[in-house]
Amino acid sequence: xxxxxxxxxxxxxxxxxxxxxxxxxxxxxxxxxxxxxxxxxxxxxxxxxxxxxxxxxxxxxxxxxxxxxxxxxxxxxxxxxxxxxxxxxxxxxxxxxxxxxxxxxxxxxxxxxxxxxxxxxxxxxxxxxxxxxxxxxxxxxxxxxxxxxxxxxxxxxxxxxxxxxxxxxxxxxxxxxxxxxxxxxxxxxxxxxxxxxxxxxxxxxxxxxxxxxxxxxxxxxxxxxxxxxxxxxxxxxxxxxxxxxxxxxxxxxxxxxxxxxxxxxxxxxxxxxxxxxxxxxxxxxxxxxxxxxxxxxxxxxxxxxxxxxxxxxxxxxxxxxxxxxxxxxxxxxxxxxxxxxxxxxxxxxxxxxxxxxxxxxxxxxxxxxxxxxxxxxxxxxxxxxx
Numbered sequence: 037x038x039x040x041x042x043x044x045x046x047x048x049x050x051x052x053x054x055x056x057x058x059x060x061x062x063x064x065x066x067x068x069x070x071x072x073x074x075x076x077x078x079x080x081x082x083x084x085x086x087x088x089x090x091x092x093x094x095x096x097x098x099x100x101x102x103x104x105x106x107x108x109x110x111x112x113x114x115x116x117x118x119x120x121x122x123x124x125x126x127x128x129x130x131x132x133x134x135x136x137x138x139x140x141x142x143x144x145x146x147x148x149x150x151x152x153x154x155x156x157x158x159x160x161x162x163x164x165x166x167x168x169x170x171x172x173x174x175x176x177x178x179x180x181x182x183x184x185x186x187x188x189x190x191x192x193x194x195x196x197x198x199x200x201x202x203x204x205x206x207x208x209x210x211x212x213x214x215x216x217x218x219x220x221x222x223x224x225x226x227x228x229x230x231x232x233x234x235x236x237x238x239x240x241x242x243x244x245x246x247x248x249x250x251x252x253x254x255x256x257x258x259x260x261x262x263x264x265x266x267x268x269x270x271x272x273x274x275x276x277x278x279x280x281x282x283x284x285x286x287x288x289x290x291x292x293x294x295x296x297x298x299x300x301x302x303x304x305x306x307x308x309x310x311x312x313x314x315x316x317x318x319x320x321x322x323x324x325x326x327x328x329x330x331x332x333x334x335x336x337x338x339x340x341x342x343x344x345x346x347x348x349x350x351x352x353x354x355x356x357x358x359x360x361x362x363x364x365x366x367x368x369x370x371x372x373x374x375x376x377x378x379x380x381x382x383x384x385x386x387x388x389x390x391x392x393x394x395x396x397x398x399x400x401x402x403x404x405x406x407x408x409x410x411x412x413x414x415x416x417x418x419x420x421x422x
Contacts, residue, residue, distance in 0.1 A: 046118035047086055049107065049166040050127050053094040054159060054195055056104040056203040061211060064218025065112075066130035071105035082170040083116055089189045090166050090175065096195050104202045108163070118167070128163060132233045133214035135161040138204035139240055140354040141400070143347045145205075148403030150340055156204040158240045159196045198242070209398055213358050213367045222366060229357055232262040236353060239346065248330055248346070249319040255349040256316040259309075262356055270296075272313040279352070280306035282359050285392040286385060287411050304410045305352065308332070312345050332408070343408070351404050358399045362391070371398045 051071075061068040071091055078084045087107070094102045108127045110119070119127075138156045145151045168175035174186040177193075214233075217226050238246075239254035263278040265271050273296070280303050288303040295302075295310070302310075315329050328334070333343040362368035368391065375390035382390065396402035396411075405411045 045169055047083060047116050047166075047168050047170065048119045049087060049090055049116055049168075050119070050124065051090075051108060051164055051166070052106045052131065052161055053091065053102060053164060053193070054104055054162060054199055054202060055106045057106050058203065061134065061206070062111075063130040063133045063211060063215045064126070065110055066127055067109045067111060068106050068130075068134060069109060071107060074107045080115060086168060086170065093187075093189060093191055093193050094195065095192050097197075099192070099194075102195060124165065129230045129233075130218075131161055131163050132230065132237050133211070134206070135237055135240075136233050136354065137206040137208075137210040137214070139236075139350055140210055141205050141207040143350040143354075144207070144400050144404055146341075147339075147343050147347055147351060148401075148407055150338075152341055155201055157196075157199055157201075157242050158237060159199060159242050160202060160204065161237075162196075196242075207354070207400055209358065209367070209400065210354055213361050216366050217361060219366075222364065225360065225364065228261055228264060229360075232258040232353070232357075235261065236350070240350075248344075249325065251346055252312075252316050252330070252349075253319055255346060255353070256313060258353055259349070259356075262353060262360075272310060272317070275313060276302060276306040276309050279309050279356070282356060283352075283392075285396075286389050287393050287396075289410055289412050304408070305405070308348060308352070308408075308410075312349060315345060338407070348404075348408070351401050355395070355399045355401045359392075359395055362395060368395070368398070371395060 057068065057070050059070070060073070071087065075084055075087060078087070091105050092101050094105070096102050108131065109116070110123060110127070113119075135158055138160075139158070142156045162179065165178040166175050167178070174188055177184045177187045214229070217229060219226075235254050235258035239251040239258065241251070259265075259275060260271065263275060263282075265274050265278070267274060283305050284303040288305065290301055291304050291307055292299055292301045293307060293310075294300075311332075317323065318325060318329065330344050330346075331342055332345055332348050333339045335342040358367065362371065371394050372387075372391055374397075375387060375394050378394075379385070379387060379390055396405055402411075
């Protein structure tokens with residue numbers, strides 16, 4: 037006879053069926069664990085049976101069960117219990133962080149090293165919720181807030197086309213930063229960062245229904261949220277000022293250009309924001325568009341496939357997130373220790389200057405800055421500081 041509490045038990049399996057990971061990752065209280073490792077450590081026969089049944093529904097291009105899959109667990113809840121809406125939202129944010137750590141690493145590799153070998157699709161991070169009880173022969177399937185009830189375990193979900201690389205590379209510094217941000221001590225910054233990352237995920241959609249222009253507008257929204265642009269007047273100038281203040285260091289290449297009827301000097305990363313936001317405004321306000329406007333660098337000997345604004349925006353927003361967290365001392369202990377060491381050789385600089393420069397190393401974006409001409413040549417800044 038089945039006990040009453042066993043009849044009422046609910047199993048919530050939150051997973052990313054198409055993603056492959058070599059090991060565990062933690063972001064805040066969310067534990068990402070490969071399916072095989074989960075099953076090897078599972079000591080509940082009912083949950084083990086249910087997980088195998090669910091993942092048997094996911095098939096590849098030749099209709100074979102996939103060998104991929106990552107399960108999302110909340111710390112302290114090993115038995116896949118029913119989750120509240122707020123707990124599911126917590127998992128969603130952690131998935132956004134994991135997704136961003138992959139697309140950020142990819143953008144750094146593409147721009148910094150001209151490496152286009154490892155395309156990373158955001159479809160890998162498709163988050164799906166399965167809800168069932170041990171006695172049910174059916175389950176509910178929720179994807180993008182759409183729920184299908186009474187799904188049979190004979191039903192097959194086919195892997196999206198084009199997912200050739202199912203094991204992306206992640207930027208460890210970004211994962212570490214976003215994990216530490218989950219602390220309740222940083223609620224306001226946490227809200228800004230994760231709202232921003234949601235728009236970044238939208239901007240990297242693989243759907244053909246989302247145009248390149250729409251993606252630029254979404255990334256512009258992500259920057260406005262992250263950099264806390266609240267005044268609606270002259271957002272472009274505000275973003276330039278905020279980015280210049282946050283990212284400019286003694287190695288930044290500077291440039292004079294005309295802005296608002298006057299000639300002014302900004303770092304080149306800030307001038308990139310000027311051009312990016314001009315493109316965003318042209319898209320939103322019906323300006324003239326052509327393919328060249330979406331490019332930062334055209335294909336040439338230096339950049340085989342060219343560089344577009346979406347790639348650059350991905351790197352810049354990741355760098356901004358890390359720098360904002362470094363300012364709050366949420367991350368950056370190694371960077372500060374490294375900077376203290378080098379202060380012995382650069383006594384003309386402040387400690388703050390050195391940390392801002394060395395942030396490029398710890399975010400993995402230094403090579404991007406060099407390739408885009410955002411850094412002075414070594415001789416320039418060495419002579420300036422001596």
